[in-house]
Amino acid sequence: MTKEELALDVITRLKKEYPDAGCTLDYDNAWKLLVSVRLAAQCTDARVNVVVEDLYAKYPDVNALAEASPEEIEEIVRPCGLGKSKARDINACMKILRDEYNGKVPEDFQALLKLPGVGRKSANLIMGDVFGKPAIVTDTHCIRLVNRIGLVDQIKEPKKVEMALWKLIPPEEGSDFCHRLVYHGRDVCTARTKPFCNKCCLADICQKNGV
Numbered sequence: 001m002t003k004e005e006l007a008l009d010v011i012t013r014l015k016k017e018y019p020d021a022g023c024t025l026d027y028d029n030a031w032k033l034l035v036s037v038r039l040a041a042q043c044t045d046a047r048v049n050v051v052v053e054d055l056y057a058k059y060p061d062v063n064a065l066a067e068a069s070p071e072e073i074e075e076i077v078r079p080c081g082l083g084k085s086k087a088r089d090i091n092a093c094m095k096i097l098r099d100e101y102n103g104k105v106p107e108d109f110q111a112l113l114k115l116p117g118v119g120r121k122s123a124n125l126i127m128g129d130v131f132g133k134p135a136i137v138t139d140t141h142c143i144r145l146v147n148r149i150g151l152v153d154q155i156k157e158p159k160k161v162e163m164a165l166w167k168l169i170p171p172e173e174g175s176d177f178c179h180r181l182v183y184h185g186r187d188v189c190t191a192r193t194k195p196f197c198n199k200c201c202l203a204d205i206c207q208k209n210g211v
């Protein structure tokens with residue numbers, strides 16, 4: 001089986017296994033996803049979803065977060081860890097949205113990359129989830145799983161994994177495929193325990209099964 005064929009098979013099986021997989025960060029507005037992805041660095045999505053409730057209760061829109069001081073934002077986001085830098089980035093980011101984009105999130109990958117604290121992973125997530133554009137989100141689950149399955153060969157650097165996957169995954173499938181990898185990585189192909197290959201829907205096509 002070629003890597004392209006393997007990719008299509010994995011996509012089909014994960015779709016069946018996790019039909020409704022989506023982003024596990026809660027948001028009802030693009031700028032809120034921008035805030036949440038910054039807070040999610042080295043923090044669980046579940047914790048971020050709780051912390052942002054307090055944040056938005058006090059600062060309900062882009063203007064309010066742009067006008068707040070980084071210290072005031074840090075007071076609330078501290079439970080997510082790295083509070084100082086996350087607060088600084090969120091404040092700077094909201095100022096740019098307010099001043100340069102009329103309070104909106106730009107629908108442009110390169111423009112997103114220029115925002116403070118936004119890397120390729122976050123920019124891809126926003127392109128895929130908010131704008132419905134092709135996206136490959138190479139988070140820790142994605143990188144671990146595509147290496148184990150054999151879609152890439154010992155590539156750990158996120159951008160290189162992303163570039164390799166662009167060649168294998170049909171563009172319109174990328175965003176949902178990556179969400180499904182997160183679900184599968186949490187439930188079955190786990191990082192901290194031995195993966196549960198005996199109950200994995202990819203067992204007969206995965207190169208790491210049982211190894």
Ligand code: SF4
Pocket residue numbers: 145148149188189190195196197198200201202203206207208209210
């Ligand atoms: S067979 Fe095992 S290593 Fe391969 S994807 Fe499934 S759980 Fe992960």
